[in-house]
Amino acid sequence: MTKKDIKDLVQASYTKKNLDDKKVNKIASLLPRSELKKYIKELKMQEDKKKVHIAIPRASIYNKSKQLFLDIFPDKDIHIEENKLLMLGAKIKYADMVYDFSLERKLDDFLDFIDENYD
């Protein structure tokens, strides 16, 4: 079974953009072990694409900015995580991209600049 076949099976496991348990169980029961591992891995990757992980210094910030995030990531499952180390701003992880708007990152960059330019 080729990679394309596995991807087609993954697409077929969804009903109206949601994962269908019955379809998944049926497909899983028909696949041999090696193909099943690839199918599960591909399913996880597909599910990951539907999620957005947002780290913010205080959970209360999200409540004020909820609509903004929903507008930027429509139809996505938004997971919020509190991380006080960020100090200000946010860190957004979507698929394999990370967008770091935090004050922690700015200060780290500043420290790197000092390290690189001064003994």
Added chain:
Amino acid sequence: MINSDEIIKKLENKLSRLSTDPKVENIGTVEKVTDDVISASGLSKALMGEEVIFEDKTKGFIINLDEDSVGIILLGKSTNIREGQTVKTTGNILKINASNDLLGRVVNPIGDALDGKPAPKKGKDMLLEKIAPGIVERKSVDTPLKTGIKAIDSLIPIGRGQRELIIGDRGLGKTAIAIDTIINQKTQNDTAKNPPAGGKKLKRVICIYVAIGQKQSSVAQIVNKLSETGALDYTVIVSATASDPAALLYLAPYAGVAVAEYFMEQGEDVLIIYDDLTKHAWAYRQISLTLKRPAGREAYPGDIFYIHSRLLERAVKLNDEHGGGSITALPVIETQADDISAYIPTNVISITDGQIFLKSDLFNSGTRPAVDVGNSVSRVGGAAQTGAMKSVAGRIKLDLAQYRELAAFAQFGSDLDAATQKQLDRGKRLSQILIQPQYQPLDEVDEVLSIWAATNGHLDDIAVERISAFEEKYHNFMRSHNKKIIAEIETGKKLTPEVNELLKKATEQFKKTFS
């Protein structure tokens, strides 16, 4: 010394320019770890050759881009890297920081100091992978690079900007030729500061020795020898030893040429030695097989020629509009059983502008350097020789060729006519005069004197076993008693009939005193 006010001002400047744009990172997950080659999923926006960093701060770079994964080779140890860990791109393509502070230092291919001294001062970041200068920027090779080895400077002359391969079996003196060439640049660099009257002013030569896959003890010996002879002051050593990851062995020559380009851009002449490219090919084969790239002849990947051709094309002589600098490359290849028709040797022979072939039977018979004059060639030739050397070297090539033809007959022990016997005797003496001890490169004046004496028959009445002693005393005599002749030869111009006559008289005078 920078004062604190200046530092504060620079930091405030940096703070005011801090951007509100986010830092964007492309991340991936480690899927597989195999022999310093990592397979990672994600990293969909990664670039070929981009540097990546793992959770434990180990660095690597991307060498393979597949549909759903990337192949990364590590620049450090893989012991702390586990499946499922995160890896991030850095946005940087591989580079090495080069500055004048690298002279006299031993560094690894990513620029870390290996000699126990503080890190070299920051200079300019030079890309490891770079397109070679084009045709318009180049100039023909016209300036000699003197190795100080008589056999090479007379018969296989090397010019600045040339690529000359040193090829032979293990233990025949390939590295010895390379190190002697570096040591000889000390005299050249001193002469460059005070050129002789009437002579052509030559620039100093900066040397870079790239040790690929060698024993650490060997590299240490080389460093010590260069330090003893004062050659380390103008030499940079880029070292990736046998215990380093294959990625560092693969990157070492590119790091070396990147440092060479830094100096060349300043108008300097640079000599770079890759010792040796056979181990470089082995390291690349190891990486490619681990990445499951299709294996070709002798299990080497399909682009094995390209990794050497793009490296050696960066050795160049630039024209004056582009700074006039040059990089001369002396790649080293190790053969098995003198077989120069094997895959890697033939590849590199076809790339370079000539080869110095070292033969085991010559070495075993005491001819050292064991240069096989018949199979060695310099495609630049006389353009890379001074007039003085050219005027004596032409004869020796012909005489040696005739000697080789006749030597086979001499083994039959048949009676030979006087002319043939004379030719054979002359050939033996010419072969003997080309023998030279290690770590004793000669100045061009001494080389010209030795070859002139041999080709003009002044050694014909000296016993072969006494020629070395004769040569040493001859040089001392000429330098102390015949300064006018020395000054004429130092100009580098073709020897005039008057100079030849003076040489003849002085040589005959010396021979009377030589007992």
